[in-house]
Amino acid sequence: MTTDQIFLKMTFDRWNALLKNFDTALNGFTDEQLQQEIAPGKNRGIYLLGHLVAVHDDMLRLLDMGDKLYPELQDAFLAKPDKAVSDIPTAATLREYWKKQNEVLAEKFNSVEPGGWLQKHTAVTAEDFIKEPHRNKLNIIITRTSHLAYHLGQFILIK
């Protein structure tokens, strides 16, 4: 393994492990449980699920991998806080989105050549990227991994 391959493996091992952990937690909850708040007055499980799908969907744009799968989630799960929008997809629908999205992301990520991960993401200009080469596509994976871990820690509080 080259050094680059080792770095990529470490990064994607973490991303995949956390997706799996979230998936396990999700499968352990009923749709009714997802309606519960993680703590009194805090986000509901269903909001965290929709929020993660919305955030991961936006990775497609940042990674220049095409359009969002579920742009309709933007308003209720990204722009606004929980309970601000009453007309949201059902838990069953969001479970399907989550599953399908993970398949699509895995396929797209697997098709990237190793060197491609060090190219700039779409939210940085070519000019800035010369000075800040860490603002690359892999950094999108790294930052979304800790975002996922943060919300997983909350999600498992559902009873």
Add this chain to the structure above:
Amino acid sequence: MTTDQIFLKMTFDRWNALLKNFDTALNGFTDEQLQQEIAPGKNRGIYLLGHLVAVHDDMLRLLDMGDKLYPELQDAFLAKPDKAVSDIPTAATLREYWKKQNEVLAEKFNSVEPGGWLQKHTAVTAEDFIKEPHRNKLNIIITRTSHLAYHLGQFILIK
């Protein structure tokens, strides 16, 4: 910047950002608030604080950087769940430990030569490391970063 330097920067940027976020949350809570549970029947804030200090302390051993600073935290904050041990340090003491530890870790991490991060950590054998070169010191930082994010997501639920 070399590719290795870029990978190291991305990894430590995340670690440092999450430490800073936890620090900001910690400074925003009173000692009394740290006695609260993050959700009914779940861990108290003070337990999460002690747990993080204990886990980060163990990084010293895994990274071959010397002895733990606070081995006495092992029992109450790692081996056992919250409230199993009644005689734990005060919130004020744990705040000091957290602060001091971050200084010590930063100093030790800064003294590592870039190539040193790809060497094996102490919990993997030389034989296994040949087959699994991703079980290196940097991977300790990567996995503890998502561990920190996970508990930060819980910690900020304190009211």
